[in-house]
Amino acid sequence: MPYLPVPETNDEPLSSVLRTLKMKEREPGSYEGTNLNQVSGRVYGGQVFAQAVVAAHATVADEYLGRQIHSITAAFLRPGKLDVPTQLDVEEVLDGRSFSTRRVHASQNGKTILTARASFQEVQDGMEHETPMPDAPAPESLPSSADYFANMDNPVGRIMNSTNATDLRHVDGPIWVKPASARTDRTLIWFRLRNPMPEASQFMHRALLAYSTDQFMLEPVLRRHGLFWMSPNLSLATLDHSIWWHRDVNMSNWILAELTSPSAQGGRGLSLARFFQDGKHVATMSQEGMVRSRSAAA
Numbered sequence: 053m054p055y056l057p058v059p060e061t062n063d064e065p066l067s068s069v070l071r072t073l074k075m076k077e078r079e080p081g082s083y084e085g086t087n088l089n090q091v092s093g094r095v096y097g098g099q100v101f102a103q104a105v106v107a108a109h110a111t112v113a114d115e116y117l118g119r120q121i122h123s124i125t126a127a128f129l130r131p132g133k134l135d136v137p138t139q140l141d142v143e144e145v146l147d148g149r150s151f152s153t154r155r156v157h158a159s160q161n162g163k164t165i166l167t168a169r170a171s172f173q174e175v176q177d178g179m180e181h182e183t184p185m186p187d188a189p190a191p192e193s194l195p196s197s198a199d200y201f202a203n204m205d206n207p208v209g210r211i212m213n214s215t216n217a218t219d220l221r222h223v224d225g226p227i228w229v230k231p232a233s234a235r236t237d238r239t240l241i242w243f244r245l246r247n248p249m250p251e252a253s254q255f256m257h258r259a260l261l262a263y264s265t266d267q268f269m270l271e272p273v274l275r276r277h278g279l280f281w282m283s284p285n286l287s288l289a290t291l292d293h294s295i296w297w298h299r300d301v302n303m304s305n306w307i308l309a310e311l312t313s314p315s316a317q318g319g320r321g322l323s324l325a326r327f328f329q330d331g332k333h334v335a336t337m338s339q340e341g342m343v344r345s346r347s348a349a350a
Contacts, residue, residue: 054076054077055074055075055076055077056073056074056075056076056077056083056106056107056110058070058071058073058074058106058256059249059250059251059252059256060074060250061247061249061250063247063248064214064247065214065215065216065217065246065247066217066245066246066247066249067247068088068215068217069088069099069102069217069260069263071086072085072086072087072088072099072102072103073085073102073103073106073256073259075103075106075107075140077110078139080111081111081141081142081143081144082139082140082141082142083103083107083110083139083140083141083142084137084138084139084140085100085103085137085138085140086137086138087099087132087133087134087135087136087137087138088215089134089211089214089215090134090211090215091207091208091211091212093134094131094132094133094134095131095132095133095134095138095165096266096267097128097166097266097290097293098262098263098264098265098266098267099263100132100138100158100165100166101124101126101166101168101262101263101266101293102259102260102262102263103138103140103158104124104126104140104156104158104166104168104170104262105121105124105170105255105258105259105262106255106256106259107140107142107156108121108124108142108154108156108168108170108172109121109170109172109255109259110142111142111144111154112152112154112172113147116147116152116172118174118175119151119152119172119173119174119175120172120173120175120254120255120258120297121170121171121172121255121258121297122171122172122173122296122297122298123170123171123294123295123296123297124168124169124170124171124262124294124295125168125169125292125293125294125295126156126166126167126168126169126292126293126294127166127167127168127291127292128165128166128289128290128291128292128293129164129165129166129167130163130164130165131165131289132158132160132165133160136160136161137160138158138159138160138165139158139159139160140156140157140158140159141156141157141159142154142155142156142157143155143156143157145169150173150174150176151171151172151173151174152171152172152173153169153170153171153172154169154170154171154172155167155168155169155170156168156169156170182298182332182333183326183333184333185308185328185331185332185333186240186308186310186328188223188240188242188308189223191221191242191244191306194221194222194223194242195221195222195225195226196219196220196221197216197218197219197220197221197222197226197228198213198216198219198246200226200228201213201216208282216246216267217245217246217247217260217263217264218243218244218245218246218263218264218267219243219244219245219246220241220242220243220268221241221242221243222239222240222241223239223240223241223242224236224239224240227271227274227275227279227280227281228280228281228282229280229281229282230280231274231275231278231279231280231283232275232278232280235275235276235277235278236272236275236276237272237273237275237276237312237313237314238272238310238311238312239271239272239275239311240308240309240310240311241268241271241308241309241311242306242307242308242309243264243268243306243307243309244303244304244305244306244307245260245264245303245304248304249302249303249304254300254301257300257301257302257303258297258301260303261295261297261301261303261307261327261335262295264303265295265309265325265327265337266290266293266339268309268311269290269293269311269323269325269337269339269341270288270290270321270323270339270341270343271311271323272311272312272313272323273313273316273321273322273323273341273343274343275313276313276316277316277343277345279343279345283345285345285346286343286344286345287342287343287344287345288341288342288343288344289341289342290339290340290341291320291340291341291342292339292340293337293338293339294337294338294339295335295336295337296335296336296337297334297335298333298334298335298336299332299333299334299335300334301327301329301334301335302329305329305330306329307327307328307329307334308327308328308329309325309326309327310325310326310327310328311323311324311325312324312325316343319342319343319344320340320341320342320343321340321341321343322338322339322340323338323339323340323341324336324337324338325337325338325339
C-alpha cells in the first residue's frame with residue numbers, strides 16, 4: 053500500500069510524530085495509521101485529530117488543492133488502543149464553488165473512536181479584523197517542559213521526554229505535579245515544536261497545531277479548581293475539540309495560547325483558546341472534556 057506524502061526528519065521526537073501522519077492508503081479515501089506510545093496507555097487524542105486533518109486533506113482533488121483547511125470539529129467517542137492500527141475513512145461531502153467539506157471516521161477493530169467534519173476554502177479576499185495579542189514575557193525567559201521531563205527520573209518523565217514533540221512554556225508556571233499558587237480560569241502558554249519542522253506545506257503545520265494543543269486545552273479547568281495533571285483520583289478525557297484557523301501558522305516558531313474556562317458542570321469542563329504568532333491572531337479553539345475528581349471544589 054502506498055503512503056501519504058509527509059515530510060521526514062531524523063530529529064526525534066518530531067520524526068516519530070510525522071511517521072504517524074504518514075499513513076498507508078488502503079484505497080482512495082481510506083487510510084491506516086500507527087500510534088505513538090503514551091503514559092496513559094491509550095491513543096493520544098491529538099495524534100488521531102492530526103491524522104484526521106491529513107486524511108481529509110488527502111481527498112481534496114488536484115483541482116481544489118488551492119483550498120486550505122480552515123476548520124475542523126471532532127468528537128472523541130472511545131479511547132484508542134496503542135497496539136491496534138487506526139483506520140481513517142473519509143467521506144467527500146461537498147466540493148462547492150469556494151468550499152470543500154469532508155467527514156472523517158477513525159476506527160479500531162470496526163469501532164469508531166473519533167468522527168470529524170473538516171472544511172476547506174479557496175484563498176479569497178474579504179473583510180478582516182482580529183483580536184490583539186495579549187502581553188506576555190518572552191518564552192526564552194520561562195522554564196521548558198522538555199527540560200522538566202528530561203530531568204524527571206521516572207517512567208512518566210522518560211516517556212514524555214521521548215514522545216512529546218512540543219515544548220511548552222507556562223507564563224504562570226506549570227501544573228504537572230502540583231496546583232497553581234492561585235485559582236484562575238485564565239492562563240497563557242507559549243509553545244512550539246522541539247525540533248524545527250522540515251520543509252512542509254501549510255496544511256502540515258495546521259495538522260501539527262491540532263496534534264500539539266490537545267495536551268493542554270483543559271488546563272484552565274484544572275487551574276480554576278485547584279487541580280493539576282497528576283492529581284490523585286482525577287479522570288480526564290476529551291469529548292469534543294474544534295479548531296478555526298484564521299491565518300497561516302509556523303509550528304517551528306513560538307505561538308502564544310490564551311486559554312479560559314467559562315463553565316464546568318456535570319463532570320464536564322469547557323475551555324476556549326486564542327492563538328497568536330508574531331502579533332497575529334492565527335487560530336481559535338474550543339474543547340469540552342470530562343473532568344472528574346472527588347477532591348474538586350466548586
